Amino acid sequence: MPNGDTQKFDSLVLGGGIAGLAAALDLADAGYRVAVVEQDATIGGKMIRLSKVFPTLDCASCITTPKMAAAAHHPNVTLFTMCRLEDAQRVDGQVRARVTQMPRYVDPAKCIGCRQCEYECPVMVPDQEQGGFTARKAIYIPFSNAIPQLALIDREHCMMCGKCSQVCPTGAVDQLQTEQEFIIEADTMVLSTGFELMEDFPQRAYGSPGLGDNVISSLQMERLLAPHGPYMRALRPGDGKEPESIAFIQCAGSRDLQLGKPYCSRVCCMYAIKQAMLLSGALPLADLTIYYMDIRAFGKNYEQFYNNAKAMGVEFVKAKPIIAGNNPGGSVVLRYEDQEGGSGAVSREHDLVVLSLAMLPAFAPEEIVPVSAASDGFITVPQPKLAPTLTEMEGVFTCGAAAGPKDIVDSIAEAGAAAMGAAKYLAAQRGGQAA
């Protein structure tokens, strides 16, 4: 795309996760032209990286992939991946967004996604799409159902040996690509920028960059449980042992005033229960323990899901353990106060420990979009009860975890509301005429 080019749409959706895609598809189905701007190399957001979803235990990929494909093939949707929003302002009644296309170093018009370059590349890099538990190459396609199926070069790790260029059947590799800025003009915008996990929890809580090879995050556990995960089964990443005892520590960062995150992340109780149930199926002999402050099973069928987990033998311990150390054999030592059993301070060892990390906002709007962030860092919604998708900026809506921690069900429901709000705004702008 040439520098400075301007493209016009009815709506701009910032973020191509499940909420953004749902909002974009609703608007597109209503006849509006939608631009989806995503900074990642693929759409799908966090949901495409999950194993299954609670409380139905449906395959996450089986739900997300059709949505991704629908967005990619919809005549009214244009996807802009690897694009960064520099700023968006309302100018002459329109949202004018300055967007930077980051270089893939691969020509998207030529790449056919054959992965010959990836197989030939000699540099292996920890694959963050798989929790860092396996490798990808310096030129790679993020994962098998990524959309678009286009390779990209990780410039930081590339040694410019030229092997990818030699094997590429279409001559798509282009090391000379540079960032290109362009403008998107739209009448409305939907902010669906999602969340990140508090990955630096060990540093914040323990002053240490890591807590051992066998202490992992909840998203890493999602990858271990995914059928196309790094080991294709649940193994301990420190040495490949099939774990006999797995613990989940809830509220790792959430509801913690000392870490500045007083809010509940809302989904951790349910996904820990889900992961424990999936592990119970994969490793029937393993002991599964969830250390919790309170179990918050607020959604439809969630309480039943929690009771099912208890009936399946998952142990629930009301405690807030600390990670006291790692044994030479690789097990992790937890120490906690036994609040219900009255045994005082207790130490227990587990082969693998999963931290249910706090959800943090993935987007700070300051100096980019004239909407404010609330004290928790998520986008402010001035009318949370009557209009939970309205923002402070005219014609700009928000949905999903951009406005606060939220599960998939609520994110998709909000996406529909945001799309409806945007459609109403568009119709009003055009004298009551729908698309």
Place this chain on the structure above:
Amino acid sequence: MQAEQRKEALKRLKQERKEAIKANAATAKQQKKDLGRIKERLAQGPATPLEVAQDLGMPPKEALWYLAAMRKYGMVMEAAKSGDYFTYELVPQDPAAC
């Protein structure tokens, strides 16, 4: 951009990235060496990540990382279980592909 100009631009880019290229090349060289050693070890028979690590003097986590990567790129496959660990073996070469 003409072919000659591209060639010149690539040359300049390589020069600008000289240090990073050197570091990445060193990493790739070490990885190639490690992969070769793991393949040699597995040529003697299936092994768990722990056995590979012990035999080659590398951390178990690193051995598992390599084995997972080799499996992803079709070099090894999972074999029988040995205690709490799975073993890995080399994927047999297809004579027809040679």
